[in-house]
Amino acid sequence: METFSALMSGFAVALSLQNLLWGFVGVTLGTAVGVLPGVGPALTIALLLPATANLDPTGALIMFAGIYYGAMFGGSTTSILLNTPGESATIITAMEGNLMAKRGRAGPALATSAIGSFVAGTIATLLLTVMAPIVVDFALRFGPAEYFAVMVLAFTTVSAVLGNSKARGLASLFFGLTIGLIGLDTQTGQARFALGIPELLDGIDVVVVAVGLFAVGETLYIATYFNRDTDKLEKMKGRIWMNRDDWRRSWKPWLRGTALGFPFGTIPAGGAEIPTFLSYAIEKKLTRYPEEFGHGAIEGVAGPEAANNASATGTLVPLLTLGLPTTATAAIILAAFQQWGLQPGPLLFETQPLLIWGLIASMYIGNVILLILNLPLVGIWIKLLEIPRPMLYAGILIFATLGAYGLRNSWFDLALLYGIGLVGFLMRRYDIPVAPVLVGMILGPLAEQQFRRALAISQGDVTIFLRQPISATVFAITALVLFGPPLWRFIASRRGQRTG
Amino acid sequence: MMHRRPAQAGEILISLGLIAVGTFVVVDAQSIANTVGTGGVGPRLFPYLIGVGLTLCGAVLGWQAISGGWRRMVPVPEHARPDWTAFALISGGIVLHMVVIGWAGFVIAGTLLFVLTARGFGSRKPVRDAIIALVLSIVVYLIFTHGLGLKLPASPLGVV
Numbered sequence: 001m002e003t004f005s006a007l008m009s010g011f012a013v014a015l016s017l018q019n020l021l022w023g024f025v026g027v028t029l030g031t032a033v034g035v036l037p038g039v040g041p042a043l044t045i046a047l048l049l050p051a052t053a054n055l056d057p058t059g060a061l062i063m064f065a066g067i068y069y070g071a072m073f074g075g076s077t078t079s080i081l082l083n084t085p086g087e088s089a090t091i092i093t094a095m096e097g098n099l100m101a102k103r104g105r106a107g108p109a110l111a112t113s114a115i116g117s118f119v120a121g122t123i124a125t126l127l128l129t130v131m132a133p134i135v136v137d138f139a140l141r142f143g144p145a146e147y148f149a150v151m152v153l154a155f156t157t158v159s160a161v162l163g164n165s166k167a168r169g170l171a172s173l174f175f176g177l178t179i180g181l182i183g184l185d186t187q188t189g190q191a192r193f194a195l196g197i198p199e200l201l202d203g204i205d206v207v208v209v210a211v212g213l214f215a216v217g218e219t220l221y222i223a224t225y226f227n228r229d230t231d232k233l234e235k236m237k238g239r240i241w242m243n244r245d246d247w248r249r250s251w252k253p254w255l256r257g258t259a260l261g262f263p264f265g266t267i268p269a270g271g272a273e274i275p276t277f278l279s280y281a282i283e284k285k286l287t288r289y290p291e292e293f294g295h296g297a298i299e300g301v302a303g304p305e306a307a308n309n310a311s312a313t314g315t316l317v318p319l320l321t322l323g324l325p326t327t328a329t330a331a332i333i334l335a336a337f338q339q340w341g342l343q344p345g346p347l348l349f350e351t352q353p354l355l356i357w358g359l360i361a362s363m364y365i366g367n368v369i370l371l372i373l374n375l376p377l378v379g380i381w382i383k384l385l386e387i388p389r390p391m392l393y394a395g396i397l398i399f400a401t402l403g404a405y406g407l408r409n410s411w412f413d414l415a416l417l418y419g420i421g422l423v424g425f426l427m428r429r430y431d432i433p434v435a436p437v438l439v440g441m442i443l444g445p446l447a448e449q450q451f452r453r454a455l456a457i458s459q460g461d462v463t464i465f466l467r468q469p470i471s472a473t474v475f476a477i478t479a480l481v482l483f484g485p486p487l488w489r490f491i492a493s494r495r496g497q498r499t500g
Numbered sequence: 501m502m503h504r505r506p507a508q509a510g511e512i513l514i515s516l517g518l519i520a521v522g523t524f525v526v527v528d529a530q531s532i533a534n535t536v537g538t539g540g541v542g543p544r545l546f547p548y549l550i551g552v553g554l555t556l557c558g559a560v561l562g563w564q565a566i567s568g569g570w571r572r573m574v575p576v577p578e579h580a581r582p583d584w585t586a587f588a589l590i591s592g593g594i595v596l597h598m599v600v601i602g603w604a605g606f607v608i609a610g611t612l613l614f615v616l617t618a619r620g621f622g623s624r625k626p627v628r629d630a631i632i633a634l635v636l637s638i639v640v641y642l643i644f645t646h647g648l649g650l651k652l653p654a655s656p657l658g659v660v
Contacts, residue, residue: 051648164572167564171518171557177550178525185543188535192543193528216594223586223620225578390621391632394614397590398637401597401613402606406650414598421594430514431573448546455541 003133010357014365019059023362026063027370030070034077035381037084038218038396041071042329042438046210047403049336057340058355062362064336065316068329069121069363072272072309073370076113077381080106080301081234089272089308092280096293096300101234103296108242112250112298113305114374115242120258120306121367124313127262129360132349135321139346144453145464147322149471151447153478154268154324159436160482162273168432175423176440179204186449199412206335208404209441210328212417213434215400217424219393224425233385240378250302253283257306264307265314268326272311276304313363320344320356323446328435331442511565518558525551589620605655610637 013019033039045064052060075090080097093113100109142150159169182193183203194200242250257279264275283299284290293300318324323344325331337344342352349356374381404417427434458464466472529547564570593616601609614633615626623629644650 051644051650054649164574165570167557167560168570171554171561174522174550174554174557175518178521178554181525181547181550185532188543190533190535190543192532192547193525219617220587220590223590223617224582224584225576227583227586227620227622228581388623390618390623390629393621394617394629394633395636397594397613397617398610398633398640401594401601401610402640402644402652405601405606406644406652409651409653411598411602414594414601418591418594418598426510426514429579430510430570444546444550451546452541460541 003129006133006353006357007129007361009354010359010361011364013058013354013358014062014362018056019062019358019362020365022059022063023066023366024369026066027070027073027366028373029063030067031074031370031373031381032384033067034071034074035384036387036392037078037082038222038393040214040329041068042210042327042332043214044071045329045332045336046207046214047399049207049332049339050403050406052336053339057337057342058358061333061336061355061359064333065359065363066366068333069309069312069366070370072121072312073114073117073374074381075308076117076301076305077110077374077378078385080109080113081236081382082231082385083234084231089276089312090305091273092276092304093301093308096280096297098234099294099296100298100301101296105296105298106234106236107240108246108298109296109301110236110378111240111242111375112246112302114371114378116250116254116257116302116306117309117374118367118371119254120261120310121313121370122364123255123258124262124265124310125360125363125367128313128317128363131266131317132321132356132360135317136346136349139322142322142346142470143468144450144457145468145471146474148447148450148454149465149474149478150268150322150324151443151450153474153481154318154326154443155436155440155447156478156481157268158326158439159433162435163433164431166482168430169436172427172432172434173436173440176437177444179209179437180441180444186445187452197412199410204416204441205407205413206332206438206442207407208413208416209420210332210438211400211403212420213424213427213437214328215396216417216421217428217434219397219400220421220425221428222393225429231389236379236382240375246298249287249289249298252286253279253299253303254306256282257303258310261307261310262314265311265326266317268318268324272308272327275307275311279303279307320348320359321346325439325443328438331435331438335442508565508569511570512562515558515562515565518561519555520558522551522553522555522558525554586620586622590617593617593620601653603656606641606652607634607637608655610640 014023029044030041033041033044044067072089076093076097078084079090079094080101083094083098097109097113100106155173159173160166163169182200184201185192191201260279261272261275280300280303283303284293287293287297287299289297315326315330318326319330319334323334325334334344342348400417401414404413407413424434454464465475525547529544529551532544532547534542534544561570593613597609597613600612611630611633615629618629619626641652645652
């Protein structure tokens with residue numbers, strides 16, 4: 001009941017003309033950047049950070065959240081029509097969805113992904129509404145030791161669970177943590193790793209890192225290795241609407257996709273890739289039309305699309321209630337909170353209830369707007385796909401340099417931008433994940449702060465992390481995540497040797 | 501059995517780079533004034549931990565690189581045919597932009613960057629690109645300076 005009245009007051013905030021407008025701008029921008037290959041929500045929000053520093057945080061955060069889940073809607077359009085995922089979370093959709101389009105069924109593919117995204121987004125927002133207060137209640141018991149423990153868990157899962165290699169994921173994380181060290185130490189005011197350069201005393205701005213990795217690095221990578229490729233845009237033939245059969249075959253995958261995506265978003269294992277792959281595998285197993293998989297089965301679009309949307313909303317649970325970002329975009333939204341001096345977590349629910357609940361309420365509205373934007377108006381977005389590649393990437397670089405230079409009008413930031421762009425280029429080329437850099441850089445300083453606070457409380461006794469039941473449990477889970485799988489393989493291979 | 505590839509120069513160099521940065525972090529951490537806070541943890545501990553972590557990652561990756569290559573790399577056929585001209589054109593565009601923006605302003609610097617990048621992506625119509633670039637940079641300039649209150653340098657001609 002308390003939650004209900006909080007949500008209602010949130011709707012009062014979200015339905016104000018100004019915030020409706022921000023929400024509308026957010027989901028529209030989100031759909032656009034989701035559609036455009038080469039631009040994602042993390043890059044877009046990072047570019048808007050400097051320009052929104054003086055705005056009202058509620059409106060700006062409503063816009064940022066809209067960009068985040070709006071991009072999940074838009075990404076599927078590109079996947080279906082171009083067979084290039086507009087977003088990394090829509091890779092699976094690019095398979096079955098594009099095959100549907102090739103068979104002249106682009107309309108139903110677009111419809112099932114838009115409606116599935118809407119269903120998943122709305123159910124996930126409902127789950128967020130119900131779960132957030134419960135997690136907050138639990139998190140109120142957290143002290144610095146517990147916070148440090150969950151942050152270490154998030155570091156581990158983001159870098160060691162996702163991606164192809166633990167070593168590369170952890171290297172990426174530690175690189176991000178190193179960037180996070182640069183600047184003045186928050187507790188003693190000592191300069192660290194500023195190398196005598198005054199510009200580095202403030203630390204390296206998250207905008208420069210995100211834009212360098214996502215815009216400059218990506219542009220260099222595509223230009224160097226994929227310049228000769230030409231994309232084939234599938235025509236949208238016929239009506240967009242789904243027939244009876246499409247509906248019958250779609251609704252269960254939507255619900256199953258939601259049930260998979262949301263929990264994966266909420267646990268700090270971040271990213272929508274795993275649940276979309278799982279959803280695809282499950283639909284392939286359960287379908288009554290297995291022969292259609294690999295030739296454009298609608299279930300293979302409906303399930304993964306619902307999963308990626310539910311998971312995007314799910315990541316807001318740890319972000320809002322614990323201040324834990326588990327994806328690159330969530331890390332940048334956390335940086336956005338920080339630019340107004342706000343720290344997401346249980347206390348923010350008490351000090352800024354209208355902001356938090358306004359944000360949550362805005363997501364119900366945003367999902368409805370997105371359904372309209374992506375179904376009847378899908379034609380507008382398809383036009384975006386006709387922008388020639390040279391123009392698209394040249395435009396991306398204009399915005400990238402604008403974002404870096406606009407911070408403080410210093411050429412030094414542009415030099416940094418290019419340097420980080422080169423790092424991003426190498427990371428793409430050598431299959432090193434990028435998200436851990438951002439999570440490490442933004443969450444690292446907070447983790448250090450909690451660690452030092454915890455030791456101040458325990459007067460230097462390091463065992464505090466293992467004596468508190470919650471933090472000990474979390475550390476045990478972390479160890480399991482890190483060392484469980486190789487240990488399991490080791491035991492299995494020993495057993496195999498003995499029998500074989 | 502594991503598929504073995506010849507040791508890749510790039511993988512070894514990146515691993516060495518990680519070790520170098522990690523070692524630098526550990527060494528340079530000694531120059532941080534150690535004002536020990538309450539609880540005995542000063543500003544040096546985390547740099548030590550992070551530097552050691554980075555060095556270890558570099559060491560593991562380096563070992564992988566010389567023993568069959570980094571693990572579970574997804575083969576990308578396009579990597580065999582890099583287009584370094586495109587890379588150089590775009591890099592040149594970014595560096596030129598950095599040198600020029602201070603005195604020539606946002607619009608001119610942006611136009612140069614746009615034309616060079618488009619060329620890098622294979623466009624053969626520099627005049628058309630320049631016109632598109634001018635219009636785009638002027639619109640962006642006006643939106644961000646007048647609309648959103650960001651400070652950007654104007655060209656020597658004034659106005660935008």
